[in-house]
Amino acid sequence: MRCTKAGKLGALLAGNELSAKKTAQVRTHLEKCADCRRAADETERALKAAKAMARAEEAGDWTAAEWRTLLKNIMAEKPAGKTVWAGGPLKPVLAGALALFLVVAGGFLFLGRSPDKTNARNALRATAQNSAQQAFPSGNPDVSSVTIVSKKTGLKIIWFYNKNFEGEGYGK
């Protein structure tokens, strides 16, 4: 064992915090190394001195009046214990209303059927149909279209393709 490691472990030897194996290893090193032995010895004595100082030190206390005030302040807080529902008979009604709200809101969110979205979708579909009629007045069952809408300006560009995927016109 090197002196650096023995120095670290030697500090723990003073408080008996090492395993039996480590303790034996450190002790073996200390027997051979006078410097480490001295350091470990000093650490042990310093620790004892610090403990003695802490025991002798009077850390103080609250005065009777301060202690009473402290307890009064504590008791003014919400007491410990399980949280008790104060709503009484309203509890099931509120729970039912909350559940209903969650189901409706969840349904809208999950299915994406908000009124705004549906209206927008219908408007877009109508625009596409109008544009298709303008581009192909006679009608063409083999035509498909791609609609591109700018989020910033609202500009709509619709490309029409024939069955060979060749561009046949556009509308906006």
Added chain:
Amino acid sequence: MDEREKDLVARVLNGDLSAFEPLIAPYRKPLLGLAYRITRNPEDAKEAAQEAFLRAFKYLNRFDADKSFKSWIFQILVHAARNYQMKKQKRENLMMSEPLKTAALATGEDPERRQAAGEIRSRLMDCLDVLSPREREVFLLRDIEDMDIRETARILKCSAISVRVHLSAARKKLRARIKDRYPELLEGER
């Protein structure tokens, strides 16, 4: 946790608030002492200890009755003292550093006794000054409050290895400080 404490905790949780004082009374002085050694200021120590008692009361329903009440309340105190110091540090930084109060906690009326206690306190504080905040917490809990490594780790919410590392560093620094400034303490122990 002993049966008496278990009973007191149960009574408080069942609404008997008068059981709280006998529950915390044994920790009144130890907690204040630890708070003082962490904060190094008597007023801050009282604030931190009061905060710890307040939180213990407020969150007693979260306490696991199979564990040690002492560890639990010490854990609350360490965090309360740490938070208090951080807030104070921020406040002081904003106000361009208010001078640190060094007045001691009241130790009775006898001037000689007060002087002796003050000397011991200043020596101990001087020794603790060389430690980092974490080293100080580890040292105080393990060596001064006699908590074991696992308890100390639980209170500080760190690993046992971390406790050992900080403890070793703290003891080495402490040895160096005592040897440098108070060598007579080492001689006296021979």
